[in-house]
Amino acid sequence: MKTVTSISRGALAVALASLSIAAAHAQAVEVAAQASAPGDDIIVTGTRATGITAAESAAPIKVLDADLMSHVGQPNLNQVLTQLVPSFTAQAFGGDTANLTLSARLRGLSPNHALVLINGKRRHGTSNLAVLGGPYQGAATADLDLISPSSIKRIEVLEDGAAAQYGSDAIAGVINIILKDDKEGGDGYVTAGENYDTGGRTYAGTLHLATKIGDAGFINVTGFYRYHDFTQVGGLDRRVTDINGNLLSSTTNPSISPIQQQLYPGMSDFPYVNKISGDAQSRLINLQYNSAYDFGGVEAYSFGTYSRRVASAYENVRVPTRVSRTVAGVTTYFDPDGDSPVNGFSPREKIREEDMAFTGGLRGDASGFHYDLSTTFGQDKNEIYTVNSANASLYADTGFTPTTFYNGFFKSSEFTANADFTHEIEAGMAAPINLAFGGEYRKNVYEIGSGDAASIYKEGGQSYPGFRPSDAGVNGRESQAGYVDIALMPVDGLKVDVAGRYEHYSDFGSKFIYKGTTRYDFSDAFALRGTFSTGFRAPTLAESFYSATNVSPTAAFVQLPANSAAAKLIGFDNLKPEKSTNYSLGTVIRPVPRLTITIDAYQVKIEDRILGTGSIFGQGGASNFPIVTAAILANGNVLDPTVSQTGINIFTNGADTRTRGIDLVASYASDFGDYGKATWTLSGNYNKTKITKLATAPAALGNISLFDAGARANIETASPRVKVIGSTFYSIDKFSMTLRGTVYGKSSSKYSPDGGTFYTQKIGTAFIGDVELNFKATDDLELSIGANNVFNKRPPTLGLVPGTTNNTLVGGGNQLDAPLTFSPYGINGGYYYARMNVSF
Numbered sequence: 090m091k092t093v094t095s096i097s098r099g100a101l102a103v104a105l106a107s108l109s110i111a112a113a114h115a116q117a118v119e120v121a122a123q124a125s126a127p128g129d130d131i132i133v134t135g136t137r138a139t140g141i142t143a144a145e146s147a148a149p150i151k152v153l154d155a156d157l158m159s160h161v162g163q164p165n166l167n168q169v170l171t172q173l174v175p176s177f178t179a180q181a182f183g184g185d186t187a188n189l190t191l192s193a194r195l196r197g198l199s200p201n202h203a204l205v206l207i208n209g210k211r212r213h214g215t216s217n218l219a220v221l222g223g224p225y226q227g228a229a230t231a232d233l234d235l236i237s238p239s240s241i242k243r244i245e246v247l248e249d250g251a252a253a254q255y256g257s258d259a260i261a262g263v264i265n266i267i268l269k270d271d272k273e274g275g276d277g278y279v280t281a282g283e284n285y286d287t288g289g290r291t292y293a294g295t296l297h298l299a300t301k302i303g304d305a306g307f308i309n310v311t312g313f314y315r316y317h318d319f320t321q322v323g324g325l326d327r328r329v330t331d332i333n334g335n336l337l338s339s340t341t342n343p344s345i346s347p348i349q350q351q352l353y354p355g356m357s358d359f360p361y362v363n364k365i366s367g368d369a370q371s372r373l374i375n376l377q378y379n380s381a382y383d384f385g386g387v388e389a390y391s392f393g394t395y396s397r398r399v400a401s402a403y404e405n406v407r408v409p410t411r412v413s414r415t416v417a418g419v420t421t422y423f424d425p426d427g428d429s430p431v432n433g434f435s436p437r438e439k440i441r442e443e444d445m446a447f448t449g450g451l452r453g454d455a456s457g458f459h460y461d462l463s464t465t466f467g468q469d470k471n472e473i474y475t476v477n478s479a480n481a482s483l484y485a486d487t488g489f490t491p492t493t494f495y496n497g498f499f500k501s502s503e504f505t506a507n508a509d510f511t512h513e514i515e516a517g518m519a520a521p522i523n524l525a526f527g528g529e530y531r532k533n534v535y536e537i538g539s540g541d542a543a544s545i546y547k548e549g550g551q552s553y554p555g556f557r558p559s560d561a562g563v564n565g566r567e568s569q570a571g572y573v574d575i576a577l578m579p580v581d582g583l584k585v586d587v588a589g590r591y592e593h594y595s596d597f598g599s600k601f602i603y604k605g606t607t608r609y610d611f612s613d614a615f616a617l618r619g620t621f622s623t624g625f626r627a628p629t630l631a632e633s634f635y636s637a638t639n640v641s642p643t644a645a646f647v648q649l650p651a652n653s654a655a656a657k658l659i660g661f662d663n664l665k666p667e668k669s670t671n672y673s674l675g676t677v678i679r680p681v682p683r684l685t686i687t688i689d690a691y692q693v694k695i696e697d698r699i700l701g702t703g704s705i706f707g708q709g710g711a712s713n714f715p716i717v718t719a720a721i722l723a724n725g726n727v728l729d730p731t732v733s734q735t736g737i738n739i740f741t742n743g744a745d746t747r748t749r750g751i752d753l754v755a756s757y758a759s760d761f762g763d764y765g766k767a768t769w770t771l772s773g774n775y776n777k778t779k780i781t782k783l784a785t786a787p788a789a790l791g792n793i794s795l796f797d798a799g800a801r802a803n804i805e806t807a808s809p810r811v812k813v814i815g816s817t818f819y820s821i822d823k824f825s826m827t828l829r830g831t832v833y834g835k836s837s838s839k840y841s842p843d844g845g846t847f848y849t850q851k852i853g854t855a856f857i858g859d860v861e862l863n864f865k866a867t868d869d870l871e872l873s874i875g876a877n878n879v880f881n882k883r884p885p886t887l888g889l890v891p892g893t894t895n896n897t898l899v900g901g902g903n904q905l906d907a908p909l910t911f912s913p914y915g916i917n918g919g920y921y922y923a924r925m926n927v928s929f
Contacts, residue, residue, distance in 0.1 A: 133209060134245040134265040136576060136586065147584050147608035147618045148249040149675060149689040149752055151772075155269070158238050160818065160827040160861050162877045162922045164280055164293035164315055166233040166241075167193050170264075172829065172859065172877070174246055175774035175812045176752060180228075181915040182366070182908075184221030185553065185639060186473060188402040189369050189440045192219055192228035195261040196248065197748060197776040197808050198693065201626060204251070204259035205231035207266050208379070208392055210448050210507070211256070213467025216499035216535065217440070218631040220639060220648050220738075222800060224807045224911060226701040227740060229501075229629040230258070232469070235396040235444050239278065239295040240311035240377045242269045248752055250671030250693065252624030253588045253604035256529065256570055260624050260669045260693065268379040268392055271299035272307045275929050282922025285881050289320040289368055289917055306382030313375040319403065320368040320917045323886065323906035324361025327896040328408055328642075329353050332889075332905050334360035342895040352409040355432040363904045364403035364435050368917065371400035386453050393447035401439035401476065404552035405642050405903055409433040411551070412479045414488055423484050425477050425492040436478035436552035444469045450507075461509040468502040473540075475550040481731070482547035494544035497556035500536040501631065505529065520578035527572060534565040535630035548729035552640065559725025560636040566596045568627070582610040592625075597665055600625045608677075616677040618689075624671065628664035628699055632740045638726050642903060644734040646704060647726045651740045655724035659716055660787025665742055668696045675752075686755045693749075694781075697742040700804070703797030704844050705790065709734030711845025716789045734843075734901075743784045743795055746804060750776035765821030773813035778805055798839040798847040807911045809834035809852075823866070827875070829859040833913045842890060842901035850899065850909055852884050857914050871926040881919035884912035 143152045161169045171179035180191040195203040205212040212231040219228040251259040277296035293315040337345045356362040374397045381390035409431040412423040424431035450463025473496040484490040509527035540555020574588040586606040593599040604622035633652045652663045675689030707718035754772045786795045811834030818827050833855045839847040861875030887907045890897045908916040
């Protein structure tokens with residue numbers, strides 16, 4: 090493929106090996122007694138009692154402080170979490186607009202099953218729904234990329250069902266981001282990096298400032314900017330060349346015409362003409378603040394974020410003869426750049442995103458009760474464009490087409506009001522009973538706006554048609570909730586916590602859920618803990634009402650809204666809430682000072698899980714249904730007449746699943762005196778999801794499976810069952826280093842060119858090494874260099890159909906050397922960087 094830049098990976102490998110030897114030598118030195126114990130951080134997540142540390146928690150929780158997060162190379166919170174939390178997996182690549190707002194998931198479940206909080210308050214979700222198939226399909230959760238790592242004091246990751254405590258979505262767990270609350274000083278950094286040989290040049294800078302407000306208040310403000318360039322992985326296209334990059338001819342299969350043989354070599358970057366596999370180019374600005382003022386018994390607080398992102402991603406290349414017009418027997422071809430002769434074009438999907446969230450509240454104590462009253466408003470809006478493109482039908486009919494199309498917009502908003510109260514009751518037990526109760530009101534609105542006239546003329550612009558008036562609409566709902574949570578310690582060493590929550594939704598009714606948690610410390614060195622809980626997840630409004638047409642050069646599929654009349658025409662029902670049951674049993678072991686080991690086994694059962702179906706064909710598939718074509722017309726969609734495959738996808742309550750796993754964390758802090766200090770961490774996750782029941786297809790679709798082998802593999806095998814992270818942070822005098830190694834177990838998925846025969850594609854077990862070296866030049870200045878994925882590990886490429894005579898890919902696409910995008914460690918290979926940190 091095209092080489093963008095390179096560095097000596099051998100030098101970095103030698104550095105990694107040398108540092109490992111140094112760390113091993115340090116481990117042999119006698120440990121001093123002053124090192125602090127891991128797990129001593131006071132937590133606020135998973136419990137409404139005060140003064141609980143992570144090591145004392147009755148539920149499994151990981152705490153990531155600012156110093157730990159600062160030693161991850163990429164300036165991106167998703168990457169921070171995936172490199173530090175074994176059960177957290179970040180999306181490497183997304184189809185269509187999902188590539189512009191990548192998501193993540195916890196414990197192998199849907200991204201929508203993890204609730205994100207900021208300072209304990211619910212964060213709104215993105216409006217950019219992940220539509221196309223894959224492990225992250227349906228994601229519409231909070232976009233972590235819009236929270237700058239430099240604004241964060243710590244992150245508490247609760248790996249346990251917590252819907253009874255926090256409401257809908259908290260099935261896999263809770264990610265609670267605690268913002269910095271300093272009263273003076275500041276810090277910042279600048280960083281630059283690039284992937285080894287796939288591009289992706291990145292520049293970022295941030296500045297965090299803190300100051301007092303009078304004698305009893307503070308405000309923290311953080312600004313962040315990041316530029317990330319395109320990456321390109323592969324690029325050979327089966328319509329243009331063979332697998333070796335040789336131009337096709339009139340005698341090859343597939344074949345091309347003489348005019349195509351003349352024009353194709355002039356395509357940009359020939360033979361690597363198809364740029365669809367790679368990162369989007371993006372420019373991101375984040376502004377955040379956190380403030381509070383104590384008026385004496387009553388504290389007023391507020392925090393908020395504002396983000397603006399402009400991003401674009403390449404789609405499948407269009408060959409030079411794709412857009413044409415014939416008049417009086419003379420054919421002319423259109424090129425968006427005006428090149429002559431025409432040389433094809435690579436359309437890009439582009440977003441202009443504005444996201445904001447503001448929280449304000451009062452907290453204090455009155456008559457023995459602690460109260461916290463707050464409101465939060467969050468909104469995310471994405472304006473969608475197709476650039477460097479053309480409307481083929483408009484040009485054929487009129488001789489004119491624009492090259493930039495406004496496709497419309499997505500907008501989601503959420504307003505939340507909370508009233509939370511806690512009260513301690515002396516009852517003669519080993520500790521006072523902690524009574525917590527409260528209520529929540531929430532209103533959600535989701536809107537799709539239609540595109541300009543050219544974007545919806547017939548099939549619309551190449552690669553991404555505009556939203557038609559029949560796609561557009563405004564939908565909303567309201568919910569009210571009340572909860573009670575009681576934590577007590579009947580005798581020394583025994584903790585019990587029970588919680589119940591009632592929620593009512595305006596669109597589907599009411600739910601009552603509950604949770605019980607207990608822990609018994611047999612001694613300071615050994616404890617057992619366990620939880621049982623029920624939960625639910627309300628379908629997002631995007632899952633219920635999103636409507637659009639997804640296209641490629643040879644196919645057009647409509648994402649049919651689940652709650653639409655067109656869906657009812659086929660026989661699909663409105664979406665209903667998912668229901669969950671969680672169990673966990675674990676142990677906390679502290680065999681020696683400064684060493685903490687936690688092991689937790691868990692099971693999560695989800696009924697009526699909302700999934701995206703496989704492709705249901707109207708034409709061009711192994712099985713085709715006229716009712717599908719009728720539903721497309723009823724929904725108001727117009728498809729490209731030149732494509733060979735058409736059909737629908739839809740979200741539906743399609744399956745019951747069971748997820749079982751084990752989390753392991755072992756942490757040890759060492760002080761070697763004159764030889765420095767070290768923190769050692771070994772953490773791992775084993776996670777297996779199994780489909781226990783599949784919904785049947787509506788009668789109009791016969792006896793087909795709604796979830797083909799590909800859709801089932803996205804749930805069961807596309808994520809590795811095993812992920813283990815071992816890391817060391819070592820410091821001596823002005824020097825420090827981070828060594829991190831992550832092992833990803835094998836994973837696999839299934840692909841089909843026609844929805845009939847499926848082919849298994851596998852990614853083997855992989856080791857990903859990270860290294861960072863730091864030099865403290867002064868008390869206020871630190872210089873760092875490092876590499877993530879130091880050995881440049883990349884996933885295999887998508888295979889060809891066995892025995893194919895025309896280079897047919899198992900996924901039916903066009904890029905011959907496309908990477909397997911379900912890779913847990915990304916598709917771009919190694920990333921090297923330098924960073925300068927300042928503090929004052």
